[in-house]
Amino acid sequence: MVTPTTLLNVSLLVKLVFGLKNERPPSLKVYQGTEATEGMFPSIGSVFLMDYQRGIRRCGATLIDYEWAVSAAHCFCNRTTGKPQNFLIANFIIGDVDYIIRSEWHQEASFEYIIHEEYNYTNDQNDIALLHLEPKLRTTEYVKPQKLSTSPIEEVKYGNCQVAGWGKKSETVQTTKLLYANLSLTNNSECEDMWNNFDSSTMLCAGSLESDACMGDSGGPLYCTKENSKEPEVVGIVSFGVSICEPSITGVYVKVSAYNEWIKDKTANASVLWIILSCVIGVIIIVLIVLLVIYKRRKNETEPNIYESMHARPNPSQYTRLT
Protein backbone atom coordinates (compact mmCIF):
# COMPACT_ATOMS: atom_id res chain seq x y z
CA MET A 1 0.00 0.00 0.00
CA VAL A 2 1.08 3.52 -0.76
CA THR A 3 0.20 6.71 1.04
CA PRO A 4 -1.83 9.19 -1.02
CA THR A 5 1.05 11.58 -1.27
CA THR A 6 3.67 9.67 -3.12
CA LEU A 7 6.88 11.05 -1.75
CA LEU A 8 10.15 11.13 -3.54
CA ASN A 9 12.88 9.35 -1.70
CA VAL A 10 16.12 10.90 -0.54
CA SER A 11 18.09 10.06 -3.64
CA LEU A 12 15.66 11.58 -6.07
CA LEU A 13 15.27 14.64 -3.93
CA VAL A 14 19.00 15.07 -3.70
CA LYS A 15 19.27 14.44 -7.41
CA LEU A 16 16.79 17.20 -8.16
CA VAL A 17 18.58 19.62 -5.88
CA PHE A 18 22.18 18.92 -6.83
CA GLY A 19 21.84 17.45 -10.31
CA LEU A 20 24.19 14.60 -9.63
CA LYS A 21 26.09 12.22 -11.74
CA ASN A 22 25.79 8.52 -11.15
CA GLU A 23 28.92 6.43 -10.90
CA ARG A 24 27.08 3.56 -12.52
CA PRO A 25 23.63 3.13 -13.92
CA PRO A 26 21.26 3.90 -11.07
CA SER A 27 19.46 1.21 -9.30
CA LEU A 28 18.27 -1.66 -11.18
CA LYS A 29 16.97 -5.16 -10.28
CA VAL A 30 17.46 -8.87 -9.71
CA TYR A 31 18.01 -10.09 -13.22
CA GLN A 32 14.86 -11.70 -14.63
CA GLY A 33 13.36 -11.47 -11.17
CA THR A 34 9.76 -11.41 -10.05
CA GLU A 35 8.28 -8.45 -8.15
CA ALA A 36 8.18 -9.01 -4.40
CA THR A 37 5.05 -8.19 -2.47
CA GLU A 38 4.97 -6.03 0.65
CA GLY A 39 6.17 -7.85 3.76
CA MET A 40 7.61 -10.72 1.78
CA PHE A 41 11.18 -9.78 2.78
CA PRO A 42 10.83 -7.67 5.94
CA SER A 43 14.58 -7.61 6.62
CA ILE A 44 15.86 -6.31 3.28
CA GLY A 45 16.85 -2.68 3.17
CA SER A 46 18.36 -0.40 0.61
CA VAL A 47 21.56 1.50 1.25
CA PHE A 48 21.77 4.95 -0.26
CA LEU A 49 25.22 6.53 -0.47
CA MET A 50 26.33 9.89 -1.78
CA ASP A 51 30.04 10.71 -1.86
CA TYR A 52 31.65 14.15 -1.73
CA GLN A 53 31.73 14.38 -5.53
CA ARG A 54 27.96 13.83 -5.44
CA GLY A 55 28.28 10.37 -6.95
CA ILE A 56 25.40 8.12 -5.95
CA ARG A 57 25.58 4.49 -5.15
CA ARG A 58 23.00 1.98 -3.99
CA CYS A 59 23.45 -1.38 -2.38
CA GLY A 60 21.33 -3.86 -0.51
CA ALA A 61 21.63 -4.71 3.20
CA THR A 62 19.86 -6.98 5.64
CA LEU A 63 18.55 -6.01 9.06
CA ILE A 64 19.89 -8.47 11.67
CA ASP A 65 18.98 -6.56 14.81
CA TYR A 66 17.19 -3.25 15.49
CA GLU A 67 20.43 -1.32 15.24
CA TRP A 68 22.56 -3.47 12.95
CA ALA A 69 22.43 -4.42 9.29
CA VAL A 70 24.87 -6.52 7.29
CA SER A 71 26.08 -5.64 3.79
CA ALA A 72 29.04 -6.05 1.43
CA ALA A 73 32.36 -4.29 2.15
CA HIS A 74 32.93 -3.29 -1.49
CA CYS A 75 29.87 -1.01 -1.39
CA PHE A 76 31.78 1.36 0.93
CA CYS A 77 35.11 1.45 -0.89
CA ASN A 78 36.54 3.78 -3.49
CA ARG A 79 36.32 1.99 -6.83
CA THR A 80 39.80 3.11 -7.86
CA THR A 81 41.79 2.66 -4.69
CA GLY A 82 39.68 0.01 -2.93
CA LYS A 83 40.03 2.02 0.29
CA PRO A 84 37.09 2.71 2.62
CA GLN A 85 35.48 5.97 1.64
CA ASN A 86 33.69 8.79 3.42
CA PHE A 87 30.18 9.69 2.40
CA LEU A 88 28.20 12.89 2.60
CA ILE A 89 25.03 10.84 2.99
CA ALA A 90 24.79 7.22 4.13
CA ASN A 91 21.24 6.04 4.75
CA PHE A 92 19.59 2.70 5.31
CA ILE A 93 16.00 2.60 4.06
CA ILE A 94 13.57 -0.21 4.83
CA GLY A 95 9.86 -1.03 4.60
CA ASP A 96 9.20 0.01 0.99
CA VAL A 97 9.08 -2.35 -1.98
CA ASP A 98 9.35 0.51 -4.44
CA TYR A 99 12.29 2.77 -3.70
CA ILE A 100 10.70 5.90 -5.08
CA ILE A 101 7.42 5.44 -3.22
CA ARG A 102 7.40 5.94 0.49
CA SER A 103 4.95 3.48 2.02
CA GLU A 104 3.44 3.78 5.47
CA TRP A 105 5.98 1.18 6.67
CA HIS A 106 8.96 3.22 5.56
CA GLN A 107 11.75 3.57 8.13
CA GLU A 108 15.11 5.20 7.67
CA ALA A 109 18.33 5.51 9.64
CA SER A 110 21.78 6.88 9.03
CA PHE A 111 24.70 4.63 9.86
CA GLU A 112 28.41 4.20 10.48
CA TYR A 113 29.90 1.24 8.71
CA ILE A 114 32.46 -1.31 9.89
CA ILE A 115 34.33 -3.08 7.10
CA HIS A 116 35.98 -6.44 7.74
CA GLU A 117 39.63 -5.79 8.71
CA GLU A 118 40.86 -8.35 6.19
CA TYR A 119 38.68 -7.31 3.31
CA ASN A 120 40.73 -7.53 0.09
CA TYR A 121 39.44 -5.38 -2.76
CA THR A 122 41.50 -7.28 -5.32
CA ASN A 123 40.08 -10.74 -4.72
CA ASP A 124 36.93 -9.84 -2.75
CA GLN A 125 37.96 -11.99 0.18
CA ASN A 126 35.93 -11.07 3.35
CA ASP A 127 33.52 -8.82 1.45
CA ILE A 128 31.41 -8.10 4.52
CA ALA A 129 30.45 -4.94 6.41
CA LEU A 130 28.23 -4.09 9.36
CA LEU A 131 26.09 -0.96 9.49
CA HIS A 132 25.42 0.55 12.89
CA LEU A 133 22.06 2.26 12.54
CA GLU A 134 21.06 5.45 14.28
CA PRO A 135 18.31 5.69 15.44
CA LYS A 136 17.28 2.11 16.18
CA LEU A 137 14.41 0.85 14.07
CA ARG A 138 10.99 -0.25 15.32
CA THR A 139 9.61 -3.70 14.62
CA THR A 140 6.50 -3.90 12.47
CA GLU A 141 4.98 -6.58 10.29
CA TYR A 142 7.01 -5.14 7.41
CA VAL A 143 10.28 -4.39 9.18
CA LYS A 144 11.87 -7.30 11.03
CA PRO A 145 15.42 -8.48 11.60
CA GLN A 146 16.38 -11.82 10.08
CA LYS A 147 18.25 -14.67 11.66
CA LEU A 148 21.74 -15.32 10.32
CA SER A 149 22.77 -18.79 9.27
CA THR A 150 25.14 -20.43 11.75
CA SER A 151 25.61 -23.72 9.93
CA PRO A 152 27.97 -24.12 6.99
CA ILE A 153 26.07 -25.10 3.85
CA GLU A 154 28.12 -28.29 3.68
CA GLU A 155 26.68 -29.46 7.00
CA VAL A 156 22.96 -28.75 6.67
CA LYS A 157 20.54 -29.26 3.85
CA TYR A 158 19.09 -25.98 2.67
CA GLY A 159 16.06 -26.27 0.42
CA ASN A 160 14.75 -23.30 -1.46
CA CYS A 161 16.88 -20.11 -1.62
CA GLN A 162 15.94 -16.63 -2.74
CA VAL A 163 17.93 -13.58 -3.68
CA ALA A 164 16.26 -10.18 -3.47
CA GLY A 165 17.27 -6.68 -4.43
CA TRP A 166 16.72 -3.50 -6.37
CA GLY A 167 19.43 -4.38 -8.91
CA LYS A 168 19.17 -4.60 -12.65
CA LYS A 169 16.20 -6.48 -14.08
CA SER A 170 17.91 -7.02 -17.41
CA GLU A 171 20.52 -5.19 -19.48
CA THR A 172 17.93 -2.68 -20.60
CA VAL A 173 15.04 -2.82 -18.16
CA GLN A 174 15.06 -0.75 -15.00
CA THR A 175 12.26 -0.65 -12.50
CA THR A 176 12.20 0.74 -9.00
CA LYS A 177 10.53 -2.28 -7.41
CA LEU A 178 12.08 -4.95 -5.23
CA LEU A 179 12.61 -8.13 -7.22
CA TYR A 180 13.41 -11.62 -6.09
CA ALA A 181 14.35 -14.91 -7.70
CA ASN A 182 14.39 -18.52 -6.55
CA LEU A 183 17.89 -19.96 -6.66
CA SER A 184 19.64 -23.05 -5.51
CA LEU A 185 23.06 -23.38 -3.92
CA THR A 186 25.56 -24.79 -6.36
CA ASN A 187 28.36 -27.21 -5.93
CA ASN A 188 31.61 -25.60 -4.73
CA SER A 189 33.74 -27.42 -7.26
CA GLU A 190 31.66 -25.96 -10.07
CA CYS A 191 32.28 -22.52 -8.66
CA GLU A 192 36.00 -23.05 -8.23
CA ASP A 193 36.23 -23.84 -11.92
CA MET A 194 34.42 -20.65 -12.80
CA TRP A 195 36.12 -18.16 -10.46
CA ASN A 196 39.80 -18.38 -9.65
CA ASN A 197 39.38 -16.23 -6.52
CA PHE A 198 36.65 -18.51 -5.15
CA ASP A 199 37.35 -19.66 -1.59
CA SER A 200 34.82 -22.22 -0.36
CA SER A 201 35.58 -21.53 3.32
CA THR A 202 34.25 -17.97 3.09
CA MET A 203 32.19 -17.88 -0.11
CA LEU A 204 29.34 -19.79 -1.67
CA CYS A 205 27.66 -19.91 -5.05
CA ALA A 206 24.04 -19.94 -6.07
CA GLY A 207 22.22 -19.72 -9.34
CA SER A 208 19.40 -20.88 -11.50
CA LEU A 209 18.90 -21.23 -15.19
CA GLU A 210 16.87 -18.04 -15.44
CA SER A 211 17.87 -15.58 -12.73
CA ASP A 212 20.85 -14.12 -10.97
CA ALA A 213 21.85 -11.29 -8.71
CA CYS A 214 22.94 -8.25 -10.66
CA MET A 215 24.60 -4.84 -10.29
CA GLY A 216 22.85 -2.83 -7.60
CA ASP A 217 22.00 -5.96 -5.60
CA SER A 218 25.41 -6.03 -3.91
CA GLY A 219 25.22 -6.31 -0.16
CA GLY A 220 21.72 -7.75 -0.28
CA PRO A 221 20.69 -11.09 1.16
CA LEU A 222 20.53 -14.63 -0.10
CA TYR A 223 17.88 -16.28 2.06
CA CYS A 224 17.66 -20.04 2.36
CA THR A 225 15.30 -22.25 4.31
CA LYS A 226 16.46 -25.46 5.95
CA GLU A 227 14.63 -28.51 4.69
CA ASN A 228 12.88 -29.14 7.99
CA SER A 229 12.12 -25.50 8.74
CA LYS A 230 9.85 -22.69 7.60
CA GLU A 231 11.98 -19.77 8.78
CA PRO A 232 14.42 -18.45 6.15
CA GLU A 233 17.94 -17.55 7.28
CA VAL A 234 20.46 -15.14 5.79
CA VAL A 235 22.92 -17.60 4.26
CA GLY A 236 24.72 -15.29 1.83
CA ILE A 237 25.49 -11.66 1.00
CA VAL A 238 25.58 -10.71 -2.69
CA SER A 239 29.26 -10.17 -3.48
CA PHE A 240 30.22 -10.51 -7.12
CA GLY A 241 29.23 -12.00 -10.45
CA VAL A 242 29.76 -11.14 -14.08
CA SER A 243 28.89 -7.60 -15.09
CA ILE A 244 26.38 -8.65 -17.70
CA CYS A 245 24.51 -10.69 -15.09
CA GLU A 246 24.48 -13.77 -17.23
CA PRO A 247 22.44 -16.37 -15.31
CA SER A 248 24.37 -19.31 -16.67
CA ILE A 249 27.36 -18.10 -14.66
CA THR A 250 26.62 -18.49 -10.97
CA GLY A 251 26.89 -15.53 -8.64
CA VAL A 252 29.21 -15.53 -5.65
CA TYR A 253 28.03 -14.73 -2.12
CA VAL A 254 29.73 -14.16 1.21
CA LYS A 255 29.24 -17.26 3.32
CA VAL A 256 27.55 -15.76 6.38
CA SER A 257 28.18 -18.76 8.66
CA ALA A 258 31.93 -18.11 8.40
CA TYR A 259 31.48 -14.67 10.01
CA ASN A 260 29.25 -15.42 13.03
CA GLU A 261 32.10 -14.73 15.47
CA TRP A 262 33.19 -11.57 13.70
CA ILE A 263 29.63 -10.22 13.74
CA LYS A 264 29.17 -11.14 17.40
CA ASP A 265 32.46 -9.43 18.28
CA LYS A 266 31.73 -6.19 16.45
CA THR A 267 28.16 -5.81 17.64
CA ALA A 268 29.11 -6.68 21.25
CA ASN A 269 32.11 -4.33 21.28
CA ALA A 270 29.94 -1.45 20.26
CA SER A 271 27.50 -2.18 23.09
CA VAL A 272 30.38 -2.45 25.58
CA LEU A 273 31.78 0.86 24.30
CA TRP A 274 28.37 2.40 24.67
CA ILE A 275 28.06 1.10 28.25
CA ILE A 276 31.52 2.46 29.11
CA LEU A 277 30.66 5.79 27.53
CA SER A 278 27.36 5.96 29.47
CA CYS A 279 29.22 5.17 32.71
CA VAL A 280 31.79 7.88 32.05
CA ILE A 281 29.06 10.41 31.29
CA GLY A 282 27.17 9.31 34.43
CA VAL A 283 30.26 9.75 36.61
CA ILE A 284 30.93 13.19 35.13
CA ILE A 285 27.34 14.26 35.88
CA ILE A 286 27.56 12.98 39.48
CA VAL A 287 30.89 14.79 40.00
CA LEU A 288 29.36 18.00 38.63
CA ILE A 289 26.36 17.70 40.96
CA VAL A 290 28.61 17.08 43.96
CA LEU A 291 30.79 20.07 43.02
CA LEU A 292 27.69 22.23 42.64
CA VAL A 293 26.38 21.17 46.07
CA ILE A 294 29.77 21.83 47.69
CA TYR A 295 30.00 25.21 45.97
CA LYS A 296 26.50 26.18 47.15
CA ARG A 297 27.26 25.14 50.72
CA ARG A 298 30.47 27.12 50.73
CA LYS A 299 28.66 30.12 49.34
CA ASN A 300 26.01 29.80 52.05
CA GLU A 301 28.65 29.57 54.75
CA THR A 302 30.56 32.59 53.59
CA GLU A 303 27.67 34.82 52.58
CA PRO A 304 24.56 33.95 54.58
CA ASN A 305 21.58 35.65 53.04
CA ILE A 306 19.57 38.26 54.88
CA TYR A 307 16.54 36.04 55.42
CA GLU A 308 18.57 33.31 57.12
CA SER A 309 20.57 35.70 59.23
CA MET A 310 17.36 37.29 60.52
CA HIS A 311 16.12 33.95 61.83
CA ALA A 312 19.47 32.80 63.05
CA ARG A 313 19.99 35.89 65.09
CA PRO A 314 16.61 37.06 66.33
CA ASN A 315 16.38 40.36 68.00
CA PRO A 316 17.07 39.66 71.74
CA SER A 317 14.49 42.21 72.79
CA GLN A 318 11.72 40.01 71.32
CA TYR A 319 12.73 37.10 73.58
CA THR A 320 12.53 39.23 76.62
CA ARG A 321 8.99 40.24 75.70
CA LEU A 322 7.84 36.60 75.40
CA THR A 323 9.12 35.37 78.78
Ligand SMILES: *[C@@H]1O[C@H](CO)[C@@H](O)[C@H](O)[C@H]1NC(C)=O
Ligand atom coordinates in the same frame (compact mmCIF):
# COMPACT_ATOMS: atom_id res chain seq x y z
C1 LIG B 1 38.76 7.63 -5.20
O1 LIG B 1 40.14 7.73 -5.11
C2 LIG B 1 40.71 8.50 -6.15
C3 LIG B 1 42.21 8.38 -6.03
O2 LIG B 1 42.65 8.73 -4.74
C4 LIG B 1 40.24 9.93 -6.03
O3 LIG B 1 40.76 10.72 -7.06
C5 LIG B 1 38.69 9.94 -6.14
O4 LIG B 1 38.22 11.23 -5.93
C6 LIG B 1 38.10 9.00 -5.11
N1 LIG B 1 36.70 8.91 -5.37
C7 LIG B 1 35.77 9.28 -4.50
C8 LIG B 1 34.37 9.13 -4.94
O5 LIG B 1 36.06 9.71 -3.39
Ligand SMILES: *[C@@H]1O[C@H](CO)[C@@H](O)[C@H](O)[C@H]1NC(C)=O
Ligand atom coordinates in the same frame (compact mmCIF):
# COMPACT_ATOMS: atom_id res chain seq x y z
C1 LIG C 1 44.77 -9.36 -1.90
O1 LIG C 1 44.60 -10.30 -2.94
C2 LIG C 1 45.58 -10.23 -3.94
C3 LIG C 1 45.18 -11.18 -5.06
O2 LIG C 1 44.93 -12.46 -4.58
C4 LIG C 1 46.94 -10.58 -3.33
O3 LIG C 1 47.95 -10.51 -4.32
C5 LIG C 1 47.24 -9.59 -2.22
O4 LIG C 1 48.43 -9.93 -1.57
C6 LIG C 1 46.10 -9.57 -1.21
N1 LIG C 1 46.32 -8.48 -0.26
C7 LIG C 1 46.43 -8.68 1.04
C8 LIG C 1 46.64 -7.47 1.86
O5 LIG C 1 46.33 -9.79 1.53
Ligand SMILES: *[C@@H]1O[C@H](CO)[C@@H](O)[C@H](O)[C@H]1NC(C)=O
Ligand atom coordinates in the same frame (compact mmCIF):
# COMPACT_ATOMS: atom_id res chain seq x y z
C1 LIG D 1 9.71 -19.63 -5.72
O1 LIG D 1 9.55 -20.87 -5.03
C2 LIG D 1 8.38 -20.93 -4.24
C3 LIG D 1 8.43 -22.22 -3.44
O2 LIG D 1 8.88 -23.29 -4.19
C4 LIG D 1 7.16 -20.81 -5.15
O3 LIG D 1 5.98 -20.87 -4.38
C5 LIG D 1 7.23 -19.49 -5.88
O4 LIG D 1 6.16 -19.38 -6.79
C6 LIG D 1 8.54 -19.36 -6.65
N1 LIG D 1 8.61 -18.05 -7.19
C7 LIG D 1 9.11 -17.77 -8.37
C8 LIG D 1 9.11 -16.37 -8.78
O5 LIG D 1 9.53 -18.65 -9.11
Ligand SMILES: *[C@@H]1O[C@H](CO)[C@@H](O)[C@H](O)[C@H]1NC(C)=O
Ligand atom coordinates in the same frame (compact mmCIF):
# COMPACT_ATOMS: atom_id res chain seq x y z
C1 LIG E 1 30.20 -31.61 -6.41
O1 LIG E 1 30.79 -32.01 -7.60
C2 LIG E 1 31.84 -32.97 -7.42
C3 LIG E 1 32.48 -33.20 -8.75
O2 LIG E 1 31.54 -33.20 -9.78
C4 LIG E 1 31.22 -34.24 -6.81
O3 LIG E 1 32.23 -35.18 -6.59
C5 LIG E 1 30.57 -33.88 -5.48
O4 LIG E 1 29.92 -35.02 -4.94
C6 LIG E 1 29.57 -32.78 -5.68
N1 LIG E 1 29.09 -32.35 -4.38
C7 LIG E 1 27.81 -32.13 -4.13
C8 LIG E 1 27.50 -31.67 -2.76
O5 LIG E 1 26.94 -32.26 -4.96
